[in-house]
Amino acid sequence: MYSHGAESLIKQAREIQESELQRFYSRLVKLLQGKELGHETVDSLQRLHLILSATKYTRTLPPELQRKVHLLLSSPKEHFQVLSSAVLRETLPLSGQEGNYNQENISQLNSHAAALLLSQAGSRADLSSLCAQLLRSLESRQSEGPAHSLTHTLPILNTILTLSPECLTEDHVTLLSKKLVDWLRYASITQGGGASSGGFFTGPRSRQPVPTAELDGAVSGDFFTVLCVGQGFTEDQWMNVYSFSMLRHWLLTYHSVSSCNGTADTANRLQLSLSLSHSFSNDDRSEVDGSVVSMVSATSSFGRLLPPKERLREKSFQYCLRLIEQSDRKAHRKTDTDLQKACLVEAVCILDCVCEEDASLVFRAFPCIKALFGRLSSDLSFARVLLPIAQFYLNHGEMAAVDCECVWKLVFGRFPAELFNDHFLAHELLRFLRLNLKSLQRQVPQYTHSFPNLLKFLAWDSPAVVDDFVDLLPSLVTAGTAVELLHTLLDLPCLSATLVLQVRSTCLPISEPGGRGLQSPDAYRNPSFRGLFLFLLRGDAGSGDTIDRLSTLHELLAETADWPRVVQCAQTVPLLLHIFFNTVITGADEKLLSHLILVMLERSSLLLNIPEYNKEIHRVFSSHLLRFCKLHPSLVVDQSHELLEFAGATANVYSKEGIYTHVVWVLGEYLSVSCDSRCSVRLITSCFEALEAVLFEITSSVPPPGADCPAPRVVTTLMSALAKLASRSHDLIPRVSLFLSKLRTLTRGGSVAWCSDEEDLVAIVTRGEELCSLLKAPGVAQSVLTPPPHVTTPQWHRDTNVAMPLRLRALTSLTHSQ
DSSP, rough: OOOOOOHHHHHHHTTOOOOHHHHHHHHHHHHHSSOOHHHHHHHHHHHHHHHHHHHOBBBOOOOOHHHHHHHHHSSSSSSHHHHHHHHTTTTTOTTTTOOOEEEHHTOOHHHHHHHHHHHHOHHHHHHHHHHHHHHHHSSSSSSGTTSSSSGGHHHHHHHHHOOOOGOOOOHHHHHHHHHHHHHHHSSOBOOSOOOOOOOOTOOOTTOOOBOOTTTTSBBSSOOOTTTTOOOOHHHHHHHHHHHHHHHHHHHGGGGGGGTTTSSSSHHHHHHHHTTTTHTTTHHHHHHSSSSSOOHHHHTTTTGGSHHHHHHHHHHHHHHHHHHHHTTSOOOHHHHHHHHHHHHHHHHHHHHHHHHHHHHHHHHHHHHHHHHHHHHTTTOGGGGGHHHHHHHHHHHHHHHTTEEEEHHHIIIIIIIHHHHTTTTTHHHHHHHHHTTHHHHHHHHHHHTTGGHHHHHHHHHHHHHHHHHHHHHHHHHHTTTHHHHHHHHHHHHHHHHHHHHHHHHHHHHOOSOOOOOOOHHHHHHOGGGGGGHHHHHHHHHSSSOSOOOOTTTHHHHHHHGGGGGHHHHHHHHHHHHHHHHHHHHHHHOOOOOOOHHHHHHHHHHHHHOOSSSHHHHHHHHHHHHHHHHHHHOTHHHHTTTHHHHHHTTTOOOHHHHHHHHHHHHHHHHHHHHHHHOOOTOOOHHHHHHHHHHHHHHHHHHOOOOOOTTTOOOOOHHHHHHHHHHHHHHSSGGGHHHHHHHHHHHHHHHTOOBBBBBOOOOHHHHHHHHHHHHHHHHHHHHHHHHHHOOOHHHHHHGGOTTTTTSSHHHHHHHHHHHHHO
């Protein structure tokens, strides 16, 4: 929302009268005619921008004012460039100037003028015209135009390529590929800016060309790259840097350009090449005039004979290999070291691109990539460089028949284990996993077993990476990892607390700001508990499903339950559990689902004591327990012993009301011969007796100290389950009827200790009377309480193949008044 003052200004701008606006235009024209543009001019331009942007419709400025504002685009003061560009983007261009990208405009380009040009391009034809003008400006020699014009051309072309790659034709691709080759490979190797060799009598005539240097101070012996340094740079050296910065994007997207001129005659292409020949007539000279021709550049002497795209690919390959060689030099400054790392990332990514296009380059690139990995793998400060190397191994390792295991041990082992608190690495590693999910599942067996390590990113910074794990989690669920993964997800808050303790033990004093000592750090250091924490910090799956002493671990970490990281982590677990169960249920067999039901029953009482967290986990367990049993009703008979043991514990009524209610409902719904032929009368009777005992106990005694009264839903669910079981074994009907009649008699005296709300008590009694009435007719009771599937699934009133819809319509017409 805007502040009151801002809303007032916007309102004034919208309600300005036309006469006042014209006077303002005239005053602004006079200001812009002055030789010195001061603060009053800046304020007026800001007000003009507010007036133009606050109105709904695009305005047209007077021609004189439009031209004056347009001239400000080339002002030496950047704040005037910014204001004029912003104003002109809110206006319509003068009549006849739409899409008028002449050579004069292009030669005066800067970043703000470029933004204006792109905003005024209303169609693909306009963008194509702009591309043609920009590329034509690249043809001019340095002496033919302002020195700064070319440095803005490539960024604009890169923006157009991002927004609308189809605007570039094949001819444009050919031209720009040739220019990129020229800038990348044949830039000057001498320093620009009038570098001096020193001395007392140094003057313009005595200045000699000084070669560029490497980052370690040595004289550069090969062609210029972004890692060469000097006191000044020439324009072609700046274009070398610009070209490298957009090279990967160009290699990835120039296949998307339009082939609108693809049917053009070969002579037309030849004519284009000849028209540009003056820009490339020095190619051969550049091959020989370098001070030293390195082995890298000598690997392909036939490069100049290749077509433009292939030639660009070859020169890009050479450029990247040279960058990798330069990165091995010891830089004098830390900023140069960071530059080396950034250039290594880009160089390896570009090598990956060119190898994707030309598989023959894989065998030339792999020795260099392998040597680079061997040099950097022991230093985790190069982790963000090693990820592109891992991408290269993933894409081309199978073709080159190289052993990639050492790479995956590093990526899935040391990276998460030691750098889980590196936010940038977490983002890039998880992005790498998401982009290569299918390849990793197919080629890297270590991936699915690395989830204990990968989940450390989530445990440390849940809000930042939860979206990544929403996509990644289904790929980690397999028949072999499902059970351990479920335990690990439930222990994520414990892992989060353990990671905090690990970081504090090495970096910070382990104490709270208030000075109160903590028990958990002492436990973390205690050798007798060390095994518990080491299991949480394990790197691979397969060492066990869960911890034997979970309750002990939860006691040790009890004080961490309100730590911010732990709380945030606990909030993400229910979402991940939903994703986990949704994945499992699509392809798991009954044996695995049966095992997962046992885990849910067991872990419902073994969670870190965060009340809201426990409640949410029980809610997730409840919903998916119903789904499992609905999909496979025989699971209830398979796990009847454990389900009855859980339902027969009265304490669960008060502490796990949600999941307890659903377990009771499942027993009453699916413990039937119609669901599983193994369901015997003895099993039904034992289940009935267990639930009857619990219902009798909670309705005849006061709740335990500190516990609330049992929820009415629990009581009515127990009553319904007993009635369902009795309808399947008629010998049990008298026992249910007797209990329900006693319950009704007991509640006639008023309030009872186990139900504090009178309306809830009335609802419970009403439900008991309904069940009693149904059980008087056992056949009817069974069909009502547990109707067969063919009754509940079809919707007879909508089935056009039966007579029911016709009868319903006839009865409706008879009963409705005419």
